[in-house]
């Protein structure tokens with residue numbers, strides 16, 4: 425596939441909305457969304473056509489808990505996890521959409537550099553027989569202590585596991601994304617000069633039946649793996665994954681940890697197979713980067729949200745490039 429040098433997919437991690445130790449108040453969500461928008465504006469101002477995706481792990485779990493609270497207090501019905509995923513796309517998409525619109529407006533870029541910002545409720549196709557449905561691995565919602573987590577598991581039939589980052593959390597199935605139902609709309613809007621927020625939270629997991637009809641399934645897809653599908657499908661030259669660490673590291677967290685500035689896709693695969701990158705953390709990010717390059721992408725970048733612009737210029741983050 426032809427690659428468009430100036431098309432870029434940017435994947436926002438959790439710190440785009442909430443930073444460590446901070447309460448999840450609306451004020452904090454807005455503050456962080458505006459901060460994230462600021463980094464994007466610098467990239468947009470250089471003529472990049474930007475599609476944005478984002479995580480939803482904490483929020484989709486919180487939505488599920490709000491529903492359970494509503495059931496307990498008022499007997500309200502609980503929606504399924506795919507519907508909770510759709511809600512999270514609206515919640516987080518709205519925050520990015522409005523903050524980015526306002527930043528572009530303030531800087532006189534709206535109507536000149538871009539026509540507008542739009543969020544697409546995006547459905548991500550998975551295989552309904554994906555073995556991931558039998559082995560929940562995706563952490564969602566808040567962190568608990570072991571006792572609380574086990575009590576909630578008993579009460580609501582959840583699966584809970586210790587999180588390598590500390591504490592215990594609910595885990596749900598996370599099937600491998602294949603593509604997006606709305607991809608042609610994403611391409612059209614980008615070509616027409618809109619900034620597009622798509623595949624939020626990895627997209628709403630759906631399968632397509634033998635009549636070609638779409639149906640939701642209960643899961644949460646990894647946003648970086650789904651972001652790769654998006655970046656490859658639109659022919660983006662660059663796929664940038666923004667998180668809360670400055671670079672990819674070998675032996676991360678150990679006394680001999682070593683930051684990586686640049687690695688070829690073969691080197692990335694070797695390190696991945698050697699187990700340098702933790703599942704549920706750097707693992708899927710590096711895997712998404714490997715897939716992007718193997719599918720014809722020019723560069724994948726993994727770096728800190730606040731260094732997005734510098735990373736795009738090769739002055740920060742880790743670049744994964746073809747051999």
Ligand SMILES: NC(=O)OP(=O)(O)O
Nearest residue numbers: 479480481625646647
């Ligand atoms: N869906 C998803 O991958 O979300 P997080 O990145 O927040 O875990």
